[in-house]
Amino acid sequence: MKNAIIFTGSGGQGVMSMGIMLAQSAVESGRHAVYLPSYGAEQRGGSAKCIVIIDKDEIVSPMAGSGGVLVAMNNMGYEKFINELEPGGVLLYDSTLLTMPIERDDITKIGIPADALALEVGSSKVANVIIIGALIALTGIVTQEEFQHSLDKKFASKSDAVRAMNAEALKRGMAAASQSK
Amino acid sequence: MAKVLMKGNEAVAEAAVRGGCRFFAGYPITPQSEIPEYLSGRLPEVGGVFVQGESEVASINMVYGAASSGVRAMTGSSGLGISLKAEGMSYLAGSHLPAVIVSVTRGGPGLGSIQPAQQDYLQVTKALGHGGFKYIVEAPHTVQEAVDLVYDAFELAERDRNPVFVVYDGCLGSVMEEVELPPMKELPERPDWAVGNFTDAPRARRMVSSIPGEVMLEKQNIASEKMYQRWAEEDARWEEFVVDDAEYVCFAYGMSARVCKYAINELRKEGIKLGLIRPITLYPFPKKALDNLDYNRVKAIIDVEMAIPCQMEDDIALQVMGRAPILKYAHSGGVTLKNEETTAAIRALIGGLNK
Numbered sequence: 303m304k305n306a307i308i309f310t311g312s313g314g315q316g317v318m319s320m321g322i323m324l325a326q327s328a329v330e331s332g333r334h335a336v337y338l339p340s341y342g343a344e345q346r347g348g349s350a351k352c353i354v355i356i357d358k359d360e361i362v363s364p365m366a367g368s369g370g371v372l373v374a375m376n377n378m379g380y381e382k383f384i385n386e387l388e389p390g391g392v393l394l395y396d397s398t399l400l401t402m403p404i405e406r407d408d409i410t411k412i413g414i415p416a417d418a419l420a421l422e423v424g425s426s427k428v429a430n431v432i433i434i435g436a437l438i439a440l441t442g443i444v445t446q447e448e449f450q451h452s453l454d455k456k457f458a459s460k461s462d463a464v465r466a467m468n469a470e471a472l473k474r475g476m477a478a479a480s481q482s483k
Numbered sequence: 484m485a486k487v488l489m490k491g492n493e494a495v496a497e498a499a500v501r502g503g504c505r506f507f508a509g510y511p512i513t514p515q516s517e518i519p520e521y522l523s524g525r526l527p528e529v530g531g532v533f534v535q536g537e538s539e540v541a542s543i544n545m546v547y548g549a550a551s552s553g554v555r556a557m558t559g560s561s562g563l564g565i566s567l568k569a570e571g572m573s574y575l576a577g578s579h580l581p582a583v584i585v586s587v588t589r590g591g592p593g594l595g596s597i598q599p600a601q602q603d604y605l606q607v608t609k610a611l612g613h614g615g616f617k618y619i620v621e622a623p624h625t626v627q628e629a630v631d632l633v634y635d636a637f638e639l640a641e642r643d644r645n646p647v648f649v650v651y652d653g654c655l656g657s658v659m660e661e662v663e664l665p666p667m668k669e670l671p672e673r674p675d676w677a678v679g680n681f682t683d684a685p686r687a688r689r690m691v692s693s694i695p696g697e698v699m700l701e702k703q704n705i706a707s708e709k710m711y712q713r714w715a716e717e718d719a720r721w722e723e724f725v726v727d728d729a730e731y732v733c734f735a736y737g738m739s740a741r742v743c744k745y746a747i748n749e750l751r752k753e754g755i756k757l758g759l760i761r762p763i764t765l766y767p768f769p770k771k772a773l774d775n776l777d778y779n780r781v782k783a784i785i786d787v788e789m790a791i792p793c794q795m796e797d798d799i800a801l802q803v804m805g806r807a808p809i810l811k812y813a814h815s816g817g818v819t820l821k822n823e824e825t826t827a828a829i830r831a832l833i834g835g836l837n838k
Binding site (some may be wrong): 303322325326331334335336337338339340361362363365367368398470 | 598748
């Protein structure tokens with residue numbers, strides 16, 4: 303399914319949070335969205351994957367076997383799920399943690415040093431928000447404001463510093479994607 | 484009311500509360516654990532009681548006790564936990580008590596896998612426990628439908644004084660999609676048969692029991708048979724999706740039905756006249772939907788399930804009676820059906836038929 307975005311990485315990297323927040327911002331801005339997680343029995347360190355489908359029409363089935371965009375947060379995500387990216391699709395990856403050679407030549411590859419940028423912003427925990435920023439800049443699937451709204455909701459009970467760090471990460475991700483174009 | 488993005492299991496739990504559930508006892512098991520997790524916080528907010536039992540057996544028997552006292556009671560599990568609840572589910576039926584039981588299904592048999600599957604059709608429709616009892620079994624295919632069915636399930640159970648079973652695969656339990664939640668229902672008066680209901684005392688003491696003596700038991704079983712016959716006439720529900728002109732008809736429930744709808748939309752673009760019959764009640768089985776098909780037009784029925792071997796095949800065959808071939812496409816064990824792969828597989832099945 304061309305309109306499916308597949309998020310992959312390891313448990314603990316915020317892979318599922320990325321998907322949920324993106325789906326939420328799409329629904330709140332009037333589109334239809336589904337989020338389908340899949341993971342092993344492990345909570346941390348095991349592979350993590352979720353699918354988000356966003357459409358102007360109702361989504362008939364969330365059971366996408368492949369997608370037009372694959373987000374890989376590390377080697378594990380890339381290795382395990384690269385075959386689920388459709389030919390002509392976009393691989394968006396964290397180039398700090400995805401260090402393997404990328405073999406496929408029928409796709410567009412966009413590497414963002416998300417983990418390194420996240421550390422600059424304050425914590426590697428916001429690497430996922432950096433990648434979402436890049437995804438938004440590249441696809442326009444939701445606007446910065448729409449996603450910022452989801453972030454604000456998610457971190458409503460956290461400190462101003464945490465909220466500011468996430469907002470900054472979103473901006474950095476968007477800027478990094480613009481440079482990579 | 485505005486639509487919100489909600490996880491299937493959490494939406495089901497909230498719908499149960501709004502539908503009047505005031506007692507839940509359960510034991511954690513993937514992929515249904517979000518139901519007890521959610522209710523552990525939510526039920527106390529509405530004056531209800533949540534208990535994490537020490538086991539599945541304890542939990543179903545707590546539901547038995549709560550239901551005896553006239554409270555809207557519920558439990559949930561997955562197939563292997565449902566196996567453990569079998570004794571209690573039979574006692575609930577034997578004691579003629581209303582309750583709602585949810586199973587969120589995963590790969591089997593045995594400990595199986597924690598990933599989604601539909602390998603418990605036979606369990607929920609034919610083998611819930613000893614003694615030959617039946618429950619109405621509902622099988623939603625979207626989060627919204629799951630909410631709507633669970634919301635009204637307690638009244639359905641009270642109508643017949645018989646538990647209602649709701650079954651859906653782990654995909655629907657974990658998927659987040661848009662849902663509109665219904666308003667909170669007014670709770671009914673405690674039923675006059677309930678144990679401990681002495682509001683209109685003095686009256687004879689009440690007893691809820693599943694050991695009534697052989698003559699009474701046979702009478703009750705005859706009454707149950709009449710009830711099952713009435714269900715077959717009045718309570719079988721199904722959806723027909725572009726069946727009117729269909730030459731090939733998929734037969735699928737739950738998430739598999741949505742995968743079929745995807746395939747139908749794609750294959751219709753290629754001129755393949757494919758439709759879907761989707762059971763909403765697995766029991767009573769929607770016999771008429773299959774029996775009423777025009778087999779001069781329909782060239783094949785395609786049973787699509789996340790179960791190997793397919794478990795609905797015999798029930799389908801009993802209605803089709805050789806009037807069309809029954810083809811099958813399935814995954815199981817936690818390997819789920821996928822939209823694109825299923826579309827290609829159905830295209831190939833139909834192609835093979837026309838060679």
